[in-house]
Amino acid sequence: MSDVTHPQHSTLSVLRILWKDHRIWMVSVLILLLLAIFDRPQAIDSANFVLAAVLHTAPYLLLSIGLAAWAGATGADNLIARAFVGAPALMIVLGALAGGLSPFCSCGVIPLIAALLAMGVPLSAVMAFWLASPIMDPSMFFLTTGVLDFEFAIAKTLAALGLGIFGGTFVHLIGRRGVFDNPLREGIGNGGCGGSKITAPKPVVWDFWKDSERRARFGRDAMSTTIFLLKWLTLAFLIESLMLAWIPAETVTSALGGEGIVPIIIATFVGVPAYLNGYAALPLVAGLIDQGMAPGAGMAFLVAGGVTSIPAAMAVWALARPQVFALYIALSLSGAFIAGVLFQIWAL
Template structure:
């Protein structure tokens, strides 16, 4: 309980800011403007979202409210998928720390992997959406979904000073309360599960599973990274030690990318927001992209 409360307090500034922005956008009608900003060429939207995710200063917890807000505003799922796949893997502070622990080449490779994974995931989702497979990705009660959604199609006036309108003020309070309850509920569960993992999964077990070199450790690291990745910063010295003991660099990258994308807070948030087929697609893209990233990095390192 102490671990959960501490982490909720640490992420509170992100939550408060994101909840306020989402509620303000809904009360003023600016959510329609934000959603329409993501219309146009799917390739451009996906590329921008992946780049923004790869360099954004959000941790996997801090990005959750933003993902929820974007989906609720009717932003196309392909662009949101590109953002949420790339964002948990890398941020400016993580780049600096990765450089210090594993070297600048590893940090650059991880950044490229983050953006590449976002683009790959966004394209896959876009193609499936065009084929009609993801027409209604959101769970009931979370936004109004669809690739475009009614917020993009309908045009409503924006009232920036919403507090002069009682109806809009009431909507601001309703949206803020709804978003707060939704996020606190799922984040509490996420941090509770993370604390149990820290208590019950020995680091030595991860070390034994990821040791060795060759192609097999890359696949093992990708699979093990999903349940065993406990914290992005704590994982760096673990991977550094394993590489020092002979683990292939590609396996280390796969472990960090797979664990970053599917960290408990991020994965639980996606589970809460989207329907099961979309969640399964998210996990599948994360695993496939993580394995490919590690394999490509290993081939480059062996040249």
């Protein structure tokens, strides 16, 4: 038998590798190619829209990248350990602050939560961190300011902190009956790559540039964050351009506009399946608001989507017992609705 690889098989293997490593870029390119074939003027308009949007957000993008790389190089994320020491009320507030204001890598959040719960940290404090973490961090704050505005960024930060404190307090009040004494699934709890932040926290090295290894990490993190943000923002701005071109403003206004609570309820539940990630969702919400979406509905969409997006929900489901997962979802949706209503009142 011949060992020669068929050219078609080789091509499929290359495509699989490209799809695995660069699927977001490939989706953007594919959309532009299809537009160029079927609607050339729209392809040109969308490409110009994406370029202008990226240039407009470039200063905020650079701040986001710098903050993310700085947190990794200095080890500032180790400060999380200090949030879970003290009285329950203090732990809940500090847990929400840690989740809403501190940058964490995607691989570190879930293992970190597993380590906290396995070590016996009360679920109330962990839930406060858990709910606030996906909604806001310093880099997200700057991007929200650039894509939406400073007022929206401040309100979203307050929503993250408020949701964390609300959820943590609720869990503390009902947890006195011992309902959530064992929140983790069987076999979960070694902490993984995030556990050492709690079990063996390292000191923060503020002057990281004096250490060659930390300088190298800063460069690696900056590059990986740049690629991550650019690929998602490119796709999101591209979708926004098509949304503005093809979805009548009247449709958005009728479904998600107005001053009542119905648009906020709709946006809360739509955010669950429609949310891509925090960075990609910002341009989409900006486009919807430009077409008449109520500000409160936009806030509810971002908060609900951030906490209950499919990747985040799957991670919670794999980690926690079903009753904890159900509570997580219920707190997320109710908190997002409340945040939307309050922001709508503030925006009037």
